[in-house]
Amino acid sequence: MERTIGNLGKEIRQPSSPFANLAQRALLRCQMNALVSLCPNLEGILRKSRPPVAPPPRGSPILLHRRDKNTYGLQDGAEYDILKDKFDMDVVRRYGRVSLPNGQIARSVFNDEKHTRRSRISNNVKIDLNGTITFAEVRFYFYVSSTEDPDQLDGEENIVPWALASINSYPDATILADSFNTVWACHKTGSAGLQAFPASSIISLVSMQPMPAFDNEPKDLWFPVEKSSLEEVQLGEFDMADS
Numbered sequence: 001m002e003r004t005i006g007n008l009g010k011e012i013r014q015p016s017s018p019f020a021n022l023a024q025r026a027l028l029r030c031q032m033n034a035l036v037s038l039c040p041n042l043e044g045i046l047r048k049s050r051p052p053v054a055p056p057p058r059g060s061p062i063l064l065h066r067r068d069k070n071t072y073g074l075q076d077g078a079e080y081d082i083l084k085d086k087f088d089m090d091v092v093r094r095y096g097r098v099s100l101p102n103g104q105i106a107r108s109v110f111n112d113e114k115h116t117r118r119s120r121i122s123n124n125v126k127i128d129l130n131g132t133i134t135f136a137e138v139r140f141y142f143y144v145s146s147t148e149d150p151d152q153l154d155g156e157e158n159i160v161p162w163a164l165a166s167i168n169s170y171p172d173a174t175i176l177a178d179s180f181n182t183v184w185a186c187h188k189t190g191s192a193g194l195q196a197f198p199a200s201s202i203i204s205l206v207s208m209q210p211m212p213a214f215d216n217e218p219k220d221l222w223f224p225v226e227k228s229s230l231e232e233v234q235l236g237e238f239d240m241a242d243s
Helices: 002-010 018-038 040-048 077-087 173-178
Strands: 062-067 095-099 124-129 132-145 159-167 194-198 202-210 222-226
Touching (some): 002 018, 077 159, 124 222
Antiparallel strands (some): 062 095, 124 132, 202 222
């Protein structure tokens, strides 16, 4: 009973009328349990569905809020040059987060800008670029549409989620060899390493930690820390038709 009350209490997001809100959450939980008992096939839809802010293509990552209310005119020279050269885009609607097929939610620098007190940084990702595994810090996510109007994202066949990120350098060869290919110590490249790639290239969310500097070793190195057993985790596709 105490655990159930604690779980319901965590779902409350509005500080006013806490007991009324707690009663509503309990009622909703009972209704969901009753529906699942009557129709077990509903369990995945009721408990795991994550409605996006725009319909994603089938099998693609889902872009989530924070999102620009209007299209954003790019200010940084490197960001503008990349999107202009690759997509002929002068403006873009930025998204702050992406829901990955393994259940993780990766954020971005754009999403974290509104947080003055950040307890964690979750905008570093592990990616697969044309068969090469590397790591990157995501600036923001966006949709690429086959239509000329960037606001038209109605058809699933017309949109593809992409990410703009700063790709980290190749790992230090000496440290990688000495650690038997375990420690991937790399430099952050900033705007010089910006690159756009499909969000489907993201494998997982990682944490980038500063590398302790020893004598006769490069400075300002970072190494990734991954969550174990993610290779065995793969959630099913989010089907908009079933929601």
